[in-house]
Amino acid sequence: MTIQPQQFASDNYAGICPEAWEAMAAANSASAPAYGDDEWTERAADAFRTLFDTHCEVFFAFNGTAANSLALAALCQSYHSVICSSSSHVETDECGAPEFFSNGSKLLVAQSADGKLTPEAIRALATSRSDIHFPKPRVVTITQPTETGLVYAIDEIRAIAATCRELGLKLHMDGARFAHACATLGCEPADVTWRAGVDVLCFGGTKNGMAAGEAIVFFDTSLATDFDYRCKQAGQLASKMRFLAAPWIGLFESGAWLRNAEHANRCATRLAAAIDGLPKVSLAFPVQSNAVFIQAPESMLDKLRAKGWRFYTFIGGSARFMFAWDARAEVVALLAQHLAELAALEAEPENAI
Ligand SMILES: *Cc1c(COP(=O)(O)O)cnc(C)c1O
Numbered sequence: 001m002t003i004q005p006q007q008f009a010s011d012n013y014a015g016i017c018p019e020a021w022e023a024m025a026a027a028n029s030a031s032a033p034a035y036g037d038d039e040w041t042e043r044a045a046d047a048f049r050t051l052f053d054t055h056c057e058v059f060f061a062f063n064g065t066a067a068n069s070l071a072l073a074a075l076c077q078s079y080h081s082v083i084c085s086s087s088s089h090v091e092t093d094e095c096g097a098p099e100f101f102s103n104g105s106k107l108l109v110a111q112s113a114d115g116k117l118t119p120e121a122i123r124a125l126a127t128s129r130s131d132i133h134f135p136k137p138r139v140v141t142i143t144q145p146t147e148t149g150l151v152y153a154i155d156e157i158r159a160i161a162a163t164c165r166e167l168g169l170k171l172h173m174d175g176a177r178f179a180h181a182c183a184t185l186g187c188e189p190a191d192v193t194w195r196a197g198v199d200v201l202c203f204g205g206t207k208n209g210m211a212a213g214e215a216i217v218f219f220d221t222s223l224a225t226d227f228d229y230r231c232k233q234a235g236q237l238a239s240k241m242r243f244l245a246a247p248w249i250g251l252f253e254s255g256a257w258l259r260n261a262e263h264a265n266r267c268a269t270r271l272a273a274a275i276d277g278l279p280k281v282s283l284a285f286p287v288q289s290n291a292v293f294i295q296a297p298e299s300m301l302d303k304l305r306a307k308g309w310r311f312y313t314f315i316g317g318s319a320r321f322m323f324a325w326d327a328r329a330e331v332v333a334l335l336a337q338h339l340a341e342l343a344a345l346e347a348e349p350e351n352a353i
Helices: 018-027 039-052 064-075 097-101 119-126 154-167 178-185 227-233 242-254 256-275 298-306 329-347
Strands: 057-061 080-085 106-110 136-143 170-175 200-204 214-218 291-295 319-322
Touching (some): 018 242, 039 057, 039 242, 057 227, 064 097, 064 200, 064 214, 080 119, 106 119, 119 136, 154 170, 170 178, 178 256, 256 291, 256 319, 256 329
Parallel strands (some): 136 170
Antiparallel strands (some): 057 214, 200 214
């Protein structure tokens, strides 16, 4: 079988970007105190405060599942519930970790065709029951950008936050691709988070060019009480913490966090433009970040696989392509070319019989 020079099945197929790598090397120059009592961890936390232009409490975890689960657990008692979208990572891709780490807080799932939550959907779930038998709604979690690649506008987040405040709910943001949303919106990170009413953000480093790592950022610092113990108990306190922290310094101080995301978004836009108007091919969702979801006949997707392309179809059956900091323009063009060739083949009359 043909092997394609680069795959876009996921943005975590990419390696470590040079800025993150160099920051790791810099942190590797001497010994340093363990468990986060080192200068790199302090500098990284300060870099978050600078980027978000506010005082916030910052913690570093190994991955997004841990970050989301522990953040939600910090906002909930075991009898509480968390409102999320039906396609949210916490619901579909974390193996029950949010329920596990919160000792049983239930996820309340809003059916959503495009992955977004709305004030109406939140209100409907949060007010559906108020009796003692139902898990008490306590938190709303939104994914920015969504698992379908859509970006919440600042006004949409403000509206969700207003509904949350009215109903006594905390607002958590799963920002596994937060940088990509900032790149799309062209806004300050603060504008789409604490200034819009977000209480806690999980900021993804892995899909932004790091080897591993996700930061949990508490804008409401009162919610961070004892969070360090929660991380330790869950096996998320890195003893050589500086290597989880330092890459953030590299990404933020160089501006690579935004450049990487802009590049990835641009690749998605380019692929979407290149396949626009192809017969039998359409986009399942508008392209607003680094993901392209392609709807095409199953026979065509099979041929695309046979050409050596890897992709997932777990969201609604469409072929998902995701771009990272390292996506190469000529490989994106090659994918577009193959899609065009297969679409033409598919559209030939003899194939329709
Ligand atoms: C990738 C991703 C995560 C984090 O996943 P891990 O594999 O646990 O690091 C969280 N949320 C979303 C929406 C993601 O795409």
